[in-house]
Amino acid sequence: MHRPNKLHDELDALLDGRPVELTDDLAPLLEAADVLRAELAAFELDPEVADRHLERVLEGSATVVRMPVRQQPNGWDLRLRMPVRLQPNGWDLRRRVAAVVLAAALVLAPATMASAAALPGQAMYPFKLAIEQLRLASVQWSTTREAGERTRVADERLDELERLVELKMFSQLPTAIDALSRAVMAADAAVDEAAEQGEPVSGLAGRLDVVKGQGDVAVRRAESSAMTQQFPVVSEGTRDAIHAAVDDSQDVLAQPTVVSPTPTTTPEPPPATAPPATEPPPATAPPPTEPPATAPSSTADSGETPGSVDSQAAPDGWTLDEVSPASVAGP
Amino acid sequence: MLGFGGEREAVSRVGLTPTDLAAARRREPAAVTRVYTAYAPALFRFFMAAVGDHHQAEDLTGTAFVSAIEGLPRFRGPVEALGGWLFQIARHDLYDYRRHQARSRIEPLEDNLPEAAAAAGAVDPEELAIERLEGTRVMAALRNLSSDQREVLLLRMAGGLTAPEVAATLGKTTGAVKALQHRGLASMARVLGLRSPNQAQERPYPSPDPDRLTSQEDEER
Numbered sequence: 001m002h003r004p005n006k007l008h009d010e011l012d013a014l015l016d017g018r019p020v021e022l023t024d025d026l027a028p029l030l031e032a033a034d035v036l037r038a039e040l041a042a043f044e045l046d047p048e049v050a051d052r053h054l055e056r057v058l059e060g061s062a063t064v065v066r067m068p069v070r071q072q073p074n075g076w077d078l079r080l081r082m083p084v085r086l087q088p089n090g091w092d093l094r095r096r097v098a099a100v101v102l103a104a105a106l107v108l109a110p111a112t113m114a115s116a117a118a119l120p121g122q123a124m125y126p127f128k129l130a131i132e133q134l135r136l137a138s139v140q141w142s143t144t145r146e147a148g149e150r151t152r153v154a155d156e157r158l159d160e161l162e163r164l165v166e167l168k169m170f171s172q173l174p175t176a177i178d179a180l181s182r183a184v185m186a187a188d189a190a191v192d193e194a195a196e197q198g199e200p201v202s203g204l205a206g207r208l209d210v211v212k213g214q215g216d217v218a219v220r221r222a223e224s225s226a227m228t229q230q231f232p233v234v235s236e237g238t239r240d241a242i243h244a245a246v247d248d249s250q251d252v253l254a255q256p257t258v259v260s261p262t263p264t265t266t267p268e269p270p271p272a273t274a275p276p277a278t279e280p281p282p283a284t285a286p287p288p289t290e291p292p293a294t295a296p297s298s299t300a301d302s303g304e305t306p307g308s309v310d311s312q313a314a315p316d317g318w319t320l321d322e323v324s325p326a327s328v329a330g331p
Numbered sequence: 332m333l334g335f336g337g338e339r340e341a342v343s344r345v346g347l348t349p350t351d352l353a354a355a356r357r358r359e360p361a362a363v364t365r366v367y368t369a370y371a372p373a374l375f376r377f378f379m380a381a382v383g384d385h386h387q388a389e390d391l392t393g394t395a396f397v398s399a400i401e402g403l404p405r406f407r408g409p410v411e412a413l414g415g416w417l418f419q420i421a422r423h424d425l426y427d428y429r430r431h432q433a434r435s436r437i438e439p440l441e442d443n444l445p446e447a448a449a450a451a452g453a454v455d456p457e458e459l460a461i462e463r464l465e466g467t468r469v470m471a472a473l474r475n476l477s478s479d480q481r482e483v484l485l486l487r488m489a490g491g492l493t494a495p496e497v498a499a500t501l502g503k504t505t506g507a508v509k510a511l512q513h514r515g516l517a518s519m520a521r522v523l524g525l526r527s528p529n530q531a532q533e534r535p536y537p538s539p540d541p542d543r544l545t546s547q548e549d550e551e552r
Contacts, residue, residue, distance in 0.1 A: 008509035011516070012494050015487065024527040028520040029513065032472075033488065035523060039469040040489045043379040045372050045392065053393040054367055057400045058360050 119160055120172045120179070132156075144199040147190035151208050154183035158215045165222045170234045173222050174241035180215050181249040184208070188257055205257045216253040219246050343410045344491070345369035352410045356403045363400060370417050371396060376489035377418065380473065381425055391428060395421045415496040418486055422500070472522040480515030483508055 013020040014030050022030065111124075112131055118124035132153055139145035157180040164172050187208050194201045223246045226234050234242075342348050347369055354362030374395055378388035399420050406416050473481055479501075486497045494512065498505040520526070 005506065005509075008506070008513045011513050012509045015512070016493065027527050028525040029516040031525045032516045032520040032523060033484075035469055035525075036473065036484065036519065037488050040376045040380055043376045043388070045375040046389070049389045049393070050367065050371060053371065053396055054364060056393060056397055057363055057367075058358070 119164055119167070119169065120175050121169065143190065143194040143197050144201065144204070147187065147194040147199075147201060147204050150183070150187035150190040151204055151211065154180065154187045154208065154211050154215075157183040158211055158218055161215070161218050161222060165218070165225050168225075168229075168233070170226045170229060170242075171238055173226060174238065174245045177219055177222065177242070177245035177249050180219070181245075181252045184212055184215060184252050187211070188252075191257060208257045212253045212255070212257070215249070219249050219253060222246075343369075343413065345414065347410050347413065349410050352403075352406075352413065355400065356406075358400065366400070366413070367396060370414060373414075373490045374417065374421055377421055377485055378425065380470070380485055380489055382428065383470070387428070391421075391424055395424045398424065412496075412499070414490065414492055415500045418490050418492060419500050421490075422482075468523060469519075472519045475522060476515050476518055480511050480518065483511040484515045484519075487512060 007025065010020045010023070011026050011029055014022060014026060015033055111127055115124035115128040115131065118128045136146065136149055136153070139149050157176065161173070161176045161180055164170075164176050191201050191204050191208055194204070223242055226239060226242050347365060351362045351365050355366045371392055375388055375392045378391040378395075379385065382388055382391065395417070399417050402420070406413065408416060473484065476484070482501065483497055486492045486500060487494070490497075492500065494508045495505045497503075498508045501508065503511075
């Protein structure tokens, strides 16, 4: 006596044409299957109908009214009663991306513009810092661009400090001075790193020296402006904090930008129209007896005499004709 | 069937390749025609046995095929699973049709069976009459099965699906499908009077519809 499962398996094998011994139990069942198959085989599709079906599909002229299909958000197709992958086609994907970009533009553009003028202590200021971080992240692939962006950030901190002084927002001055110092230090490091990689950073170093010089002036102006104010406009605590911040900033702002020598660049010849009185020192080996007073490396590339930052076009179009770091080193 | 050494492309039982499937997704006419040729006859037999009406079965076949080709980009299975997927669509088209019919008039199955017999190509009226009678008996026996048994047998015999494919289509286990298949065929064999030699002396099973179905004993008498 066969077990039921074995009988089921044997019948299934016989129906599929697999070699299985045909027992008396299964013979009538197989015969019934043959009868049914023969009956079903009599149902033949009319070739003309088949042509019409194919025309409906291939020519897109189908007028089939499909039954309403309610597709649930979790991808369960009620018609197929099976989970389906809800994959957007190319057009849908492009539409979604466009919608996201548009939404981001609608949100970010006004916010960026609104936050551009934000000062420390204002509601939009954190947003401004976040946008700066995004911009910095987007230029990480190039040391030169990163150095340029960090120099721009330092210049922005300087601008904020000057505006805070103008607006007499003294309570924010310690924060702003610290932020300026940190931004200048970061820009210094970035410029140095770019120089170590052989990038032409003389223009950036000059820009940064200008920021340092102006920053030093602005810090001292801020300090003196705060000290002239009476209590309660500026509290004692704020004054102490400003003093401390100014002292700390001197380590950064009073130092010229020192750029590592660039081994791959060759010093430019001195200008023919204005030859220096003495031979320009080699860029890689400045004379030990006369250490440069200001930015030696920023001038080494251009072959200029150390200690002067003349009108000079930076790579990105900045003109360094405003302030010489040496002239603004102190009041 | 997988090719030897992975050099030959996998081919489904009905002769379709993954290339055909990919081309059909793009609605390339040759590939769509190959898919139609491979499955439309089976779909038509499935619908014909289920609804018993030639025109309705043709319409349902066309509708199911159009739905399948439109939904083919969603189908991510291998080409071997295409048949099961097509018959899932066919089943649900059939449910929709029956729901629609339930709201209007339900046509009796036997009214349309002559068309099925005529489709067999019988030219002799006597032969046609015998075929009609036999067809009526087989289809009536099929109709008297439980819906699960009938569906399994139709997918196996009309659709040409294997037991695992039927199981996947119906959401059952392969063992359950094999059991339903066994019971369904046993029931049909009883109704049609098909018995094994050692059962020949036994009394035949009573017909569920004595007016219409004839047992072997009745025929002998």
